[in-house]
Amino acid sequence: MKHINDMIAELVDVANHPVRSVRTAMERTGKKAVGCFPIYTPDELIHAAGAIPVGMWGGPEMGNLSDRYYQTFCCSVVKANTHQALRGDYDFLSAVLVTAYCDTLKCTIENWKVAVPHLNVIPVVYPQNRKLEAGRQFLIEEFQRIRKELEKALETTITDEAIEESFALYEAYRKAMRTFVDVAGRYPGLIDATARHAIIKAACFMDKEEYTDKINALIEALEAVSAEEHGQKKIILTGLLAEPDEFLDLFGENGLVVVADDLAQESRQFRVEAAAEGDALTRMAGRIADQDGCSFLYDDEKSRGAMLIDLKNKYNADGIVYCQLKFCDPEEFDYPIVKREMEEVGIPLLYIEIEQQMDSVEQLRTRIQTFAEIL
Amino acid sequence: MDTQKTSKQVLGELLDRHYKEAFTAKEEGKLVAWATSISPQELLTTAGIYTMYPENHAAAIGARKQAQEFINHSEGKGYSVDNCSYARVNLGYMEILHSEAGNMPLPDLIFCCNNICNTVIKWYENIAKELNIPMIMFDMPFNHEYEVSDQNTKYMKAQLLAAIDQIEGITGKKFDYDKFSEVMSISAETSIWWKKASLQARAKPSPLNGFDLFNYMAMIVCARGTEEGRDLFKLWHDELEAKAKAGIGPWREGEELYRVMWDGIACWPYLSSTYKTLKNLGINMVTSTYPDSWYIVYDQNDLDGMARAYSSNYVNRNLDFGVNNIVDIVRDFDLDGIIYHSNRSCKLMDFRQFEVQRRVEEATGVPSVIFDGDQTDPRAFSQAQYETRIQALVEMMEDRKKRGGNGK
Ligand code: SF4
Numbered sequence: 070m071k072h073i074n075d076m077i078a079e080l081v082d083v084a085n086h087p088v089r090s091v092r093t094a095m096e097r098t099g100k101k102a103v104g105c106f107p108i109y110t111p112d113e114l115i116h117a118a119g120a121i122p123v124g125m126w127g128g129p130e131m132g133n134l135s136d137r138y139y140q141t142f143c144c145s146v147v148k149a150n151t152h153q154a155l156r157g158d159y160d161f162l163s164a165v166l167v168t169a170y171c172d173t174l175k176c177t178i179e180n181w182k183v184a185v186p187h188l189n190v191i192p193v194v195y196p197q198n199r200k201l202e203a204g205r206q207f208l209i210e211e212f213q214r215i216r217k218e219l220e221k222a223l224e225t226t227i228t229d230e231a232i233e234e235s236f237a238l239y240e241a242y243r244k245a246m247r248t249f250v251d252v253a254g255r256y257p258g259l260i261d262a263t264a265r266h267a268i269i270k271a272a273c274f275m276d277k278e279e280y281t282d283k284i285n286a287l288i289e290a291l292e293a294v295s296a297e298e299h300g301q302k303k304i305i306l307t308g309l310l311a312e313p314d315e316f317l318d319l320f321g322e323n324g325l326v327v328v329a330d331d332l333a334q335e336s337r338q339f340r341v342e343a344a345a346e347g348d349a350l351t352r353m354a355g356r357i358a359d360q361d362g363c364s365f366l367y368d369d370e371k372s373r374g375a376m377l378i379d380l381k382n383k384y385n386a387d388g389i390v391y392c393q394l395k396f397c398d399p400e401e402f403d404y405p406i407v408k409r410e411m412e413e414v415g416i417p418l419l420y421i422e423i424e425q426q427m428d429s430v431e432q433l434r435t436r437i438q439t440f441a442e443i444l
Numbered sequence: 445m446d447t448q449k450t451s452k453q454v455l456g457e458l459l460d461r462h463y464k465e466a467f468t469a470k471e472e473g474k475l476v477a478w479a480t481s482i483s484p485q486e487l488l489t490t491a492g493i494y495t496m497y498p499e500n501h502a503a504a505i506g507a508r509k510q511a512q513e514f515i516n517h518s519e520g521k522g523y524s525v526d527n528c529s530y531a532r533v534n535l536g537y538m539e540i541l542h543s544e545a546g547n548m549p550l551p552d553l554i555f556c557c558n559n560i561c562n563t564v565i566k567w568y569e570n571i572a573k574e575l576n577i578p579m580i581m582f583d584m585p586f587n588h589e590y591e592v593s594d595q596n597t598k599y600m601k602a603q604l605l606a607a608i609d610q611i612e613g614i615t616g617k618k619f620d621y622d623k624f625s626e627v628m629s630i631s632a633e634t635s636i637w638w639k640k641a642s643l644q645a646r647a648k649p650s651p652l653n654g655f656d657l658f659n660y661m662a663m664i665v666c667a668r669g670t671e672e673g674r675d676l677f678k679l680w681h682d683e684l685e686a687k688a689k690a691g692i693g694p695w696r697e698g699e700e701l702y703r704v705m706w707d708g709i710a711c712w713p714y715l716s717s718t719y720k721t722l723k724n725l726g727i728n729m730v731t732s733t734y735p736d737s738w739y740i741v742y743d744q745n746d747l748d749g750m751a752r753a754y755s756s757n758y759v760n761r762n763l764d765f766g767v768n769n770i771v772d773i774v775r776d777f778d779l780d781g782i783i784y785h786s787n788r789s790c791k792l793m794d795f796r797q798f799e800v801q802r803r804v805e806e807a808t809g810v811p812s813v814i815f816d817g818d819q820t821d822p823r824a825f826s827q828a829q830y831e832t833r834i835q836a837l838v839e840m841m842e843d844r845k846k847r848g849g850n851g852k
């Protein structure tokens with residue numbers, strides 16, 4: 070048991086010290102690092118360039134340096150990232166990929182070009198009509214454009230072979246993650262909601278080979294012990310992300326175990342397996358085309374509700390928590406629909422508005438307690 | 445011939461008809477679409493699909509000071525106060541279905557173009573889902589490079605063709621390319637007259653009171669593909685031109701002392717009070733960043749050109765473009781100041797505003813202020829703050845005039 074605990078603690082530690090972790094990884098591998106805004110950046114290309122992709126998902130410190138660029142009603146992911154970038158925290162990055170999934174991010178691409186020119190902003194514009202053939206083509210061209218920009222920023226060349234290899238590694242990583250989230254919920258004593266989140270997030274700050282090895286070892290170790298008998302209620306988290314730790318701690322405290330998630334920072338990163346056909350770029354575009362139920366990708370079927378119901382049934386969950394990051398409007402727009410759909414089938418749904426920087430979780434504590442009681 | 449009507453009368457009549465005819469169309473079994481304000485309506489007009497514009501409608505509800513009821517309804521369903529208020533008004537209207545500002549029949553299909561923002565994707569997805577109707581989606585990728593790239597154009601053109609297929613499927617009729625060609629050319633002409641009319645405000649004094657731009661905007665949104673629309677804007681242009689030649693200013697009483705630009709959308713619930721504050725101080729808002737968005741001009745039958753034109757509006761362009769655009773406006777219209785509306789609804793317009801303001805000021809020396817408001821949610825605006833900011837602007841403009849900084 071001790072061994073498992075150590076494995077878990079090591080990954081949690083990585084997640085809790087992002088800058089230190091990335092610097093360690095850079096030193097150990099001699100690689101450069103490239104920042105990646107949410108969501109779905111083509112990390113494979115960065116890896117193929119011989120660099121470490123670093124997830125940039127805001128953080129507990131929002132500061133005020135970003136006030137130069139953003140009004141108060143901007144989400145904390147962008148405000149925190151901007152604050153940290155202006156303060157110089159990210160100066161070790163050779164480039165930053167900034168996506169354009171929401172209106173805030175479009176502005177961020179532009180602001181960052183001016184605010185932190187030395188960080189080499191590389192815009193990433195994914196097609197919303199991603200299922201059309203023209204959309205797939207567009208995305209492949211977008212990958213090629215990004216590839217060139219990365220080559221420039223990192224002063225290297227990215228070969229087709231390297232992309233194929235990196236893609237294979239990423240598919241292995243994603244497969245391992247699908248297994249991990251499937252297994253983790255059976256061991257709430259070892260892995261509570263907070264640890265689960267940190268273990269998954271650690272991937273943002275490590276070299277992928279190393280991380281994948283560690284996660285596979287952890288899965289193996291977990292599977293070697295029999296699943297815990299626990300009377301805990303099972304919940305599913307949905308949203309952009311579930312932070313901070315003080316918020317996640319409330320689940321454990323109230324006897325709630327996370328058995329699955331639909332978080333952009335977690336399962337949406339790896340739940341889609343690439344189709345077998347084609348070269349790596351085609352398969353990468355295919356993964357985006359196949360990603361459904363995500364608030365950031367056009368989905369006229371609005372399949373998120375149906376998908377949550379499927380998840381609920383698959384894991385025999387008791388309820389769903391909608392983790393709404395304040396000011397994240399694509400997520401806000403999905404909520405009324407999800408709410409109606411859950412009501413129609415009688416699945417308990419708890420809506421929680423979160424900020425990555427929260428002074429106090431007292432109010433949330435009561436709400437989560439009450440929710441746990443009705444389950 | 446009956447006596448010539450003024451453009452204002454025609455505008456009123458056309459708007460009235462626009463709402464009434466939608467119901468007639470529906471009764472006659474024609475299809476009705478709801479579309480975003482700068483979408484390739486040419487396709488719908490060609491296919492004989494009657495098209496309504498929720499943004500227009502929400503603005504009209506806002507101007508009648510009735511937005512709150514609809515907003516409350518949406519918020520009651522779980523929509524956040526942070527969501528665009530046009531969306532909240534419209535998603536409320538979709539269920540209440542009655543407003544004194546005019547009514548729209550429910551749509552049979554929904555037509556969405558994200559050249560104005562990605563917010564509309566979410567908003568329209570929800571309409572399509574709730575009403576269980578088909579959605580046509582035009583994705584116009586954000587132009588982070590100065591010009592619209594070939595990569596973007598190719599993708600957008602393919603979507604135009606895919607939409608034609610989709611429309612053929614929905615209507616069960618072959619798409620009429622001859623008619624399409626005609627609609628394309630009328631639409632371009634209408635755009636040109638709209639632009640020419642707004643350019644009359646370059647005269648000093650300006651014959652145009654810029655708040656009229658906000659009023660006429662309703663029609664450039666909804667009648668761009670029609671002959672009536674084209675004729676209206678030509679008529680308006682001729683009136684303004686005649687006034688400019690005669691040296692007539694924007695108001696019956698009062699002199700145009702300062703010429704300013706308004707960045708962003710109006711505060712519809714406070715249209716008259718925001719207007720009066722300016723007028724009382726002799727400030728004429730002669731132009732806005734907004735009107736050029738409907739200057740959608742391309743060669744007839746040129747689908748590449750059409751795709752580019754629809755992707756070219758300033759909110760879908762990069763910061764350098766946004767800055768140069770305003771700098772040109774300042775010079776072209778000989779402005780004394782700029783008013784930036786920090787519109788709680790519109791993140792895409794807001795979150796570049798600070799940097800745009802700094803750079804425009806640096807390039808032109810023209811003073812500016814930012815005030816907090818919202819296009820339709822009445823709760824986000826404070827008249828007191830607005831007045832204080834405008835006062836400050838006047839002081840800065842006066843100061844600059846004294847220093848001889850007015851002019852180029
Ligand atoms: S609004 Fe949401 S999607 Fe957009 S940057 Fe913020 S957190 Fe990310």
Ligand code: SF4
Pocket residue numbers: 499528529530531560561562563564789790791792793819
């Ligand atoms: S106001 Fe802004 S966010 Fe709302 S629909 Fe218009 S462009 Fe989009």
